[in-house]
Amino acid sequence: MSKLYKILLKQHIGAVNKPVISVGDFVRKGTLIAEPSGLGANIHSSIDGRVKEIDKDAIFIEADKVQREGFQSLDNTGSIIDTIKAAGIVGMGGAGFPTHVKLNVHLNGGVVIANAVECEPLLVHNMKQIIEAPELIYKGLCYAMEASNAKRGVFAIKAKNKEAIAALQKVIKKDNIQIAELPDMYPMGEERAIIREVLGQLLAPDQLPSAADAVVLNVETLSRITEAIEQKRPVISKNITIVGKLKSGIESKAFMDVPIGTTVRELIEAAGGIDGEYGEIIMGGPFTGVSVDIDQAITKTSGGIIVTMPFMKEKRRMGLLVCACGANEQRLREIAAKMGASIAGVEKCKQAVEIKGSLKCEDPGNCPGQAEKVLKLKKDGAEVLLISNCSDCTNTVMCVAPKLKMPIYHCTDHAMRTVNHSLIRRLK
């Protein structure tokens, strides 16, 4: 039987797309198969094949045994923005905001920032792309600056990624594009953290980068802009990092241009398969990823696939400290349940404020102090803590909880332990 690709009708922020093909139709790689019905982005087929089924969530395409070279290129292209829109480009760092909407601003001589921070630990596909194809990203930045009337461009990248920085330096030809080197702290890649670090302006949690005359775009998004403009190529594939308890070893492996609709299972098998017992499969990074079923399909916003070791068991009563920068309360509760712990109390970092249903940090990566919250959880009967804080806040918790004889788990622990990565604890 030929392979079935499940292409989700919602791979972006906004509404569910409307299919524009019917069951039985033959499609090519790159054929437009669904259009937005509101805020959203076009979705194209990632393979050659026949539409087998359409339901409210997805289009299922049965792949042809022989996949032809090339793809159906974009038509209806015009301006940069029109091309980006036609190509269905969305924020590929994980947020999934439609790029043609984001770039449809007049930045008054402002700045486009290429987010090359890749701040979730274990993920490597952005750095690999920068090292192997910096030109594609650099050109994307130039197009984005042109589209938004920006005077400046900045690559925001962690100082530790020396090879990637060198690769970028080689391709930068304009004086108005610079590299900003950032410290190795989580969450430096958060949009508002980047703007604060690069431009020295701290935005309110409900403000968009445009308030600072800035647009922030992930490096892969930028490369897709170049592909759309120069090759008329729609978004039909995604770069993915696979890491964890795999037979091929625990090092992170980047898979470039994985067709959208490929399942997690296929990718794991391609990476050598799961090595024995495992805890869960995380889609995304250790901090903000979510647990997924092994048959989940890759979308435009997928980034990491982490196969974790089995959960550590914890019988003591657990206090949850929820942070805007890491796992949310629901995710922490899930981890606590998987560890077998009962929950004594839940506290939220003082700086975490709710914006449109999710938490945002008022000053990402700068701790407001956690002693009061930890004391409150202890008072509520917590014997151990499970936290989802950023590097700086975690450090503060480490200044407090051990003195209270409260062991700490971090929401990233099971992912980090799996690959022998140092745990998120005290800052060195």
Add this chain to the structure above:
Amino acid sequence: MSITKESANQHKNDPAIVCCRTTKGTVISPSDLEDPAILPDLEESGLVTIPENVLKIGQVIGAKLLKDIDGLTPITADLLEGIIEEKKEKSNVENGGNKVEKVSGNKEATFSGGFVRLSVDQMNGVNLEFPVEVLNSGLIKASSQAPAGKVEKIEDETVNTLKRREFAVKKVELGKETSFKNGVLVIREALCKEALKADPLTKKIEMDIITPDNRHQYSNTIMDVIPIAAKVEGGLGNGITNIMNDVVFILTGLDENGLQVHEFGSCEGYLDEKISYGKPGCPDQKDIMVRVHVTIAANTGMERRGPYAAHKACDVIIQEIREVLKKASASEAVKEEVCNEVVRHGRPRVVLVKEIMGQGAMHDNVMLPTEPAGVLGGRQNVDLGNVPVVLSANEVRDGGIHALTCIGPASKEDTRHYFREPLLEAMANDEEINLVGVVFIGSPQVNDEKTFVAKRLGTLAGTMNIEGAIVTTEGFGNNHIDFALNIEEIGKRGINVVGVTYAAYQGQLVVGNQYMDAMIEVNKDAGGFESEILGENTICPEDADRAVLMLKTKMAGIPIEAADRKWDNAVIQANQKLVK
């Protein structure tokens, strides 16, 4: 927790401790500092040891850090660049220099145009702050709009009177017929049987007389202390009421299985040991006690109907005494007192809010019975949904509340307590305030209902045009949730609130809010416990005086010093000294 600029200014003399890891070169700002309000918690839990040479918040703001330091590190001079050395200020407390000596309102002037006179021997570094409203509503308005007639004249207007005739009782005995002659009260013994008809849940009633010299007697937990009073003329709160002095009813109960009724904390034991004699809600030292002991149906002691049945039965007995008391000749009265209900025009309108138990089970109160401190004809506040009900001062004085309260004996306010509530008297008799009424609000079981009634109270207070309120509660724990809500709802309408409760050690407040900044502690137990001695931790006249002074202080805009973290009786004693 990092703090705001305002908070840093407020706490400029408190120790400076970084809340989180702070790196070399950082110019210290409030967001780097831990909230001084939680420092005691941090110290107590061993998280922080504050060295003697720690700098104050006011000294570190704006200074540059010389090296990386971790979270919760106290800032000392060696960590900073360019720190100004602390100058020791000379204390002149001894000669009274820093103390405000006297704050007095000028009674001769009209209130809204009045003066606040501060007379201070010596002053330095004094920072006077007035709420803008004081100027707007007072001085400025009064002078600019003086002819508008907004200024109320200082005047006392008596709107209602209640005459109380007191009769001395020398002896009480059980006999064949109820009578009251020559100071001798005879109670018909057969009433014990007849009173069973009051409610089918009452199974057995016993009655005995306990004279002051014979109090070393065992007793079941005391459900209530009930005065004997009867209407002669008028309704509750007006006309004439006859009262028997030197005698009081005490009600105790068991269910058929031998379980104590009202036993949420019990004062079961010897009567000479388990009663704080002389408290407003207790028998006085010379009082004869008529003890009525009721056995109610099995397993009804923890429901509303069981204890209520016992109270009804006891009321049947007292009612027969009331009938003879009504006929007592006025000439035999040992004392006649006229209670005036006075509207004190031109002085700040204030209200007394009394939280009463209304959780159902045995927690209930009967309001406005037909006879003083009676049961018949009254409404139960649980049936009324615990919503606030306003009584006039005289309605309360005339036995408007019959308590079915069971919470801890030391802090429960029984029927006699309401009959001679010292806080009501203190507020009614204070010529500087205008007591407009007494609000009784129930403490419901469910949190949603607590919020509902508290909001009704807030709205009611908002319509009363009051400047101040004293909120009291009995018991501790669950009812403190109501207590906090009630104070908040009144306080957020800009009304000055003083809270009065037993909290101390065992009853520490479980919740709080910004409006709970003026609190009166009524604990009398040395260890701060619910001592299980009847009435020990209830409001007595000294507490009432402190509460009234606290309210007047708050209304005058004088800041009230924050309470210590831990209950300390010394604070109460120090405050008591401030009350003349």
